[in-house]
Amino acid sequence: MIYxxxxxxxxxxxxxxxxxxxxxxxxxxxxxxxxxxxxxxxILENARRQVASAFGCKPENLTFTSGGTEANNxxxxxxxxxxxxAGSRIITDLTEHPSALAPVEALAAEGFEIVYIPMTGxxxxxxxxxxxxxxxxxxxxxxxxxxxxxxxxxKAVRETLDAVGSGALFHCDAVQAFCKTDAxxxxxxxxxxxxVSVSAHKLGxxxxxxxxxxxxxxxxxxxxxxxDQENGIxxxxxxxxxxxxxxxxxxxxxxxxxYRTHVAAxxxxxxxxxxxxxxxxxxxxxxxxxxxxxxxxxxNGLKSEVCLNYLSSKDICISxxxxxxxxxxxxxxLPAYGLPQSYTDCAVRVGFSHFNTDDEVDTxxxxxxNAAAFAVRKx
Numbered sequence: 001m002i003y004x005x006x007x008x009x010x011x012x013x014x015x016x017x018x019x020x021x022x023x024x025x026x027x028x029x030x031x032x033x034x035x036x037x038x039x040x041x042x043i044l045e046n047a048r049r050q051v052a053s054a055f056g057c058k059p060e061n062l063t064f065t066s067g068g069t070e071a072n073n074x075x076x077x078x079x080x081x082x083x084x085x086a087g088s089r090i091i092t093d094l095t096e097h098p099s100a101l102a103p104v105e106a107l108a109a110e111g112f113e114i115v116y117i118p119m120t121g122x123x124x125x126x127x128x129x130x131x132x133x134x135x136x137x138x139x140x141x142x143x144x145x146x147x148x149x150x151x152x153x154x155k156a157v158r159e160t161l162d163a164v165g166s167g168a169l170f171h172c173d174a175v176q177a178f179c180k181t182d183a184x185x186x187x188x189x190x191x192x193x194x195x196v197s198v199s200a201h202k203l204g205x206x207x208x209x210x211x212x213x214x215x216x217x218x219x220x221x222x223x224x225x226x227x228d229q230e231n232g233i234x235x236x237x238x239x240x241x242x243x244x245x246x247x248x249x250x251x252x253x254x255x256x257x258x259y260r261t262h263v264a265a266x267x268x269x270x271x272x273x274x275x276x277x278x279x280x281x282x283x284x285x286x287x288x289x290x291x292x293x294x295x296x297x298x299x300n301g302l303k304s305e306v307c308l309n310y311l312s313s314k315d316i317c318i319s320x321x322x323x324x325x326x327x328x329x330x331x332x333x334l335p336a337y338g339l340p341q342s343y344t345d346c347a348v349r350v351g352f353s354h355f356n357t358d359d360e361v362d363t364x365x366x367x368x369x370n371a372a373a374f375a376v377r378k379x
Contacts, residue, residue: 001315002360006202007146007176007294007351008319012245013204019047019248020206023241030238031229043240047247054179054250055196055213056187063220063230064243067210068175069099070223071197074212074234076103078220079169079195080112080138086167087135089113093124094336095145100173104140112137120338122150122287126160133166140170143189143196144177147321147333147349149294150287151177151185158192169194169217175210179203179253180260180291194218200242204249209242259354264292266352266361271295273365281372285339285347293353296334298346299372307348310371316364320348 003011023043028036030044045059052059065071080090090104090112108114115132118125124141133139139161141152154172161168172189178198179186189196196213200206214220220233227235253259274282274297284297299307304320311318321331334344350364 001317002356002363003317004350004352004356004360004364005317005319006353006356007149007349009201009207010204010353011355012201012206013249013252015248015252016205016245019244020241023244026240030240031227040240043244044238047240047243050247050251051198051211054186054254055190055198057190057213060231061213061215063212063214063233064238064246065197065210065212065234066208066239067201068097068173068197068199069210071199071210071212072097072099072171072173073103074220074223075171075195075197075214075218076100076138076140077107077223079171079218080107081110081221082219083137083167083169086137086169089115089132089136089168090138090140091115091117091129091132091136091168092140093117093119095119095148095150095333096140096142097146097173097175100140100142100171119150119336122148122285122289122337124152124157126156129157129160130164133161133164133168136166136168138171139166139168140173142173142176144174144180144291144294145287145333146176147294147331147347148285148287148296148337149176149290149292150337151181151289151291153289154188154192171195171197173197175199175202176294177291179250180293182257182260189213190215200246200249203253205246206242209239209246211246256354260292262354263352263356266356266358267292267295269358270350270352270361270365273362274368277365277369278372282368283343285334285337285343287337293351295350295352296347297350298343298348299368300342300346302346302371302374304346304348307346307368307371310374311364311367314367316367318348318350318364 028040030040
């Protein structure tokens with residue numbers, strides 16, 4: 001099998017598996033005061049330091065969650081409700097992940113005004129943001145888009161808010177960017193945002209584990225009550241096994257910047273090779289700024305589902321959209337970037353990891369050529 005859907009979930013690192021195995025053997029509850037509990041607490045806090053190092057923040061500014069979805073919900077509901085004195089407007093855009101859009105839509109029922117900023121071509125309309133920023137309590141933009149890899153200019157968003165004197169708090173869904181960018185870009189969310197959400201299984205950790213960074217201005221309202229874990233922000237016994245794996249995966253990504261170099265080379269090999277093999281039959285949406293691991297493309301006349309089914313029959317795994325929105329009736333993200341229906345009907349996504357090889361990329365290109373030939377015959 002050739003697995004090229006790493007934006008949906010990634011293969012766990014061996015270091016993460018080893019850390020999880022050690023946490024399983026040290027099964028004490030981190031809240032217990034005896035030695036087994038203290039051992040569990042050490043595992044928990046050591047992982048917190050590892051994840052904080054990847055963020056570029058203090059460990060005490062991190063709360064572990066069950067994943068990116070919970071982290072987004074915790075941040076968005078908290079910031080909007082606690083900062084309503086600044087206004088009742090929430091600013092976001094239609095390219096956001098469903099776990100960030102759904103809480104915003106729910107807040108509309110509480111009387112919040114929702115404003116969607118244009119993202120045509122992959123750039124946030126900063127003039128539109130500036131026009132609506134005063135009277136806003138919350139701005140929410142993802143760092144890297146899960147379907148296209150498009151990077152939002154986090155610094156420019158913050159500077160726009162500051163320039164107009166907005167009192168809005170700034171949340172960033174960084175699930176697809178965390179540990180996928182260079183060091184200079186990696187620190188931007190913590191530097192310019194009030195809360196930042198991430199997820200372990202996108203970067204070599206396990207499913208069911210994530211984290212939320214919260215800065216000094218962010219006052220969080222617990223979604224899960226009934227315990228004082230995570231400084232009272234998130235009740236319930238911590239998932240030390242998943243958290244230990246999360247920390248180890250972060251540490252490995254920091255220690256191996258060559259992983260990103262390899263992924264960038266795979267990206268270039270795929271785009272160049274596919275263009276040479278398919279010519280005008282294939283089109284790419286390449287945002288002006290992007291992570292290297294995600295590539296969105298379309299083969300003319302070959303509907304997304306047909307392309308995916310054909311590749312699946314060849315044991316090649318890619319996807320057409322976010323795994324979390326696969327049941328949606330239509331793709332709303334790509335039209336929000338200004339892409340035509342003819343493209344969105346045929347769009348698919350490749351997600352590379354450092355585990356992938358040149359041979360796998362070449363096999364994908366060859367099978368896409370075969371799929372394109374099938375599409376031509378069907379016309």
